Amino acid sequence: KxxxxxxxxxxxxxxxxxxxxxxxxxxxxxxxxxxxxxxxxxxxxxxxxxxxxxxxxxxxxxxxxxxxxxxxxxxxxxxxxxxxxxxxxxxxxxxxxxxxxxxxxxxxxxxxxxxxxxxxxxxxxxxxxxxxxxxxxxxxxxxxxxxxxxxxxxxxxxxxxxxxxYSPQELLFGPFLLKEKSQLLKDKWAQELVQKELILSRLSEDNPNHQDKINELKESISWIK
Ligand code: SAM
The missing domain is CATH 3.40.50.150 (Vaccinia Virus protein VP39)
Structure with a gap:
């Protein structure tokens, strides 16, 4: 099996x-x-x-x-x-x-x-x-x-x-999964959201090395929401 x-x-x-x-x-x-x-x-x-x-x-x-x-x-x-x-x-x-x-x-x-x-x-x-x-x-x-x-x-x-x-959102979530919007998908991304927000809170706007990561995180957070 x-x-x-x-x-x-x-x-x-x-x-x-x-x-x-x-x-x-x-x-x-x-x-x-x-x-x-x-x-x-x-x-x-x-x-x-x-x-x-x-x-x-x-x-x-x-x-x-x-x-x-x-x-x-x-x-x-x-x-x-x-x-x-x-x-x-x-x-x-x-x-x-x-x-x-x-x-x-x-x-x-x-x-x-x-x-x-x-x-x-x-x-x-x-x-x-x-x-x-x-x-x-x-x-x-x-x-x-x-x-x-x-x-x-x-x-x-x-x-x-x-x-x-594919749109940037389709590349992240998956074109078929995005269309289907199952409860499982919502659960998965609710969990990802928490993790991304946690990482974002630990990065500093003042550090130039963090800028790209901060922008990327903010973008995906807005898509998830
Ligand atoms: N495919 C099975 C599954 O899904 O249950 C086994 C997954 S196991 C976690 C990953 C396997 O891929 C390991 O046996 C590892 O040795 C093998 N692997 C990793 N890189 C590989 C490569 N470049 N070529 C062939 N096998 C590779």
């Missing part, structure tokens, strides 16, 4: 896709996708030896060696052209790490633009939306969920023919 968080990520993997799960840890997500008949082929990528071995172990235990290829590699370098990957999942990391992984994959030509990206940043969602916008990806769905008292956003994106220009 998957966590609710990973179950939601899995729900955006298209039927019969070839999926690459980057930072797969135990390979729970690709294993679940295969066992539940969503996909037939998957790649599990891991950069750290311990989790890579755990992934291998699970795949062997389940006898899924012919369907899940586990590779020890940095980011999207786990993907080979002959895999014909059509969906990439990257979950449980910060938005800036996910952006860096996508960036390197883009620079190396591994990201072809044909793959659906299913991303679950723990923090730094705005940074990830900025990356997607800058690389002509369009958000096709977003979801905010809560599990064990923690909130998680899931961003689903596909390459677009034109650049989508």
């Amino acid at each position: 998957l966590s609710l968080r990973l179950e939601k990520v899995a729900s955006y993997v298209p039927q019969a896709a070839v999926v690459a799960d980057i930072g797969s840890d135990h390979a729970y997500l690709p294993a679940w996708l295969i066992l539940n008949g969503v996909v037939k082929q998957a790649v599990a990528g891991e950069v750290v030896k311990g989790p890579f071995e755990s992934a291998n172990q699970l795949v062997q235990q389940l006898g899924l060696e012919s369907q899940i290829t586990v590779r020890l590699a940095n980011g999207l370098e786990a993907i080979e052209p002959t895999d014909h990957v059509s969906a990439i999942t990257i979950a449980g990391m910060g938005g800036s790490l996910i952006s860096e992984i996508l960036d390197r994959g883009f620079e190396k030509g591994i990201l072809t633009g044909k793959e659906r990206l299913i991303l679950q940043p723990n923090i730094g969602e705005r940074k990830l939306r900025l990356w997607l916008q800058a690389h002509q990806y369009q958000l096709v769905a977003e979801e905010l969920i809560e599990e064990d008292g923690k909130r998680y956003e899931i961003l689903v994106a596909e390459k677009a023919t034109e650049t989508t220009n």
